[in-house]
Amino acid sequence: MYKLILKPVLFLFSPEKAHHITLFLLKIALAIPIVGWLLRRGYEVNDKRLERIVFGLTFPNPVGLAAGFDKDGKHYEAMSALGFGFIEIGTVTPLGQPGNPWPRLFRLPADEALINRMGFNNEGVDALAERLKNRKPGNLIIGGNIGKNKATPNEQAGRDYAICFEALFPYVDYFVVNVSSPNTPNLRDLQEKGPLTELLAALQHLNRQKSKPKPLLLKIAPDLTDGQLDDILDIAKATQLDGVIATNTTISRDGLVTEPKILEEIGAGGLSGMPVKNRSTAVIKYLHQKSNGTLTIIGVGGITSPADALEKLNAGATLVQVYSGLVYAGPTLIKHINQAILKHK
């Protein structure tokens, strides 16, 4: 139904408008109890064999919603009705900020891809924390993906991450430090060994002061060299990270079918979807092999079919996430991935 009816209609609208229309429709549907019940029944795969215990948390299934879809924690309940085992909220920054001017999200249908330069548009961490206070008890796992404000220089970035960490600590199940978005100027410089070690060590210090520290993960770009990935492994060990999310969007435009003229008109931004798939999987495989399987990896990037998800799991990921695949394959993708995991057990 999604590919035949909903997708052609949604693709008539700009991608960002289509995103809001989808969420609006989902919310309306869920407000009608019988429809909500039918949706859950249709999308959820409840099977104990899908359960994963990872960094001390019990995930009802290993398929999550990637960061950036629900930046302000307004839609996690609605999205969980589509069968996700976990939802990552954010990226959130200390102060609310508008992000980049529209248009800032583009479809590349020929490549089943998206380019975005959203620029961490969000209402700020206090608004998010306030919203999460009303979180209903249940088995849904929520991750908090944290970043820095555009106006904060890299030298003071640690303070921004610490503010977000403290504000969200009571309300999320795990944290992700995002230093890999290409849309905040110079943010990716924080992936260098020195600043990254300092940033993560400071956050772990705060974390260790809590009576029950929370899992702390790092989200990395697919554009890192093998040498930089080796650094990430060293840093993960030194700062006792709980895991790595591989990967964010890429700045590369290699191998695209979309005409160069169209790409030029779109301009800067992070590319996601099918074209990032192989590189993300290669990064997962590299980290998994080099760490002798000791590093926990959440695999994300270009999962548009169950086979793509299985490929990431076989490469060494323990959990997977999707974003762009939802736009092209529709929400049944989550159920189909879970069914495929059960079939290939």
Ligand SMILES: Cc1cc2nc3c(=O)[nH]c(=O)nc-3n(C[C@H](O)[C@H](O)[C@H](O)COP(=O)(O)O)c2cc1C
């Ligand atoms: C519109 C859009 C916004 C995104 N915003 C964020 C973000 O705020 N923080 C983040 O860590 N990743 C963000 N991402 C990256 C995704 O979480 C994911 O890592 C990436 O898109 C690769 O997965 P995919 O190919 O399944 O989309 C965003 C992606 C898209 C398409």
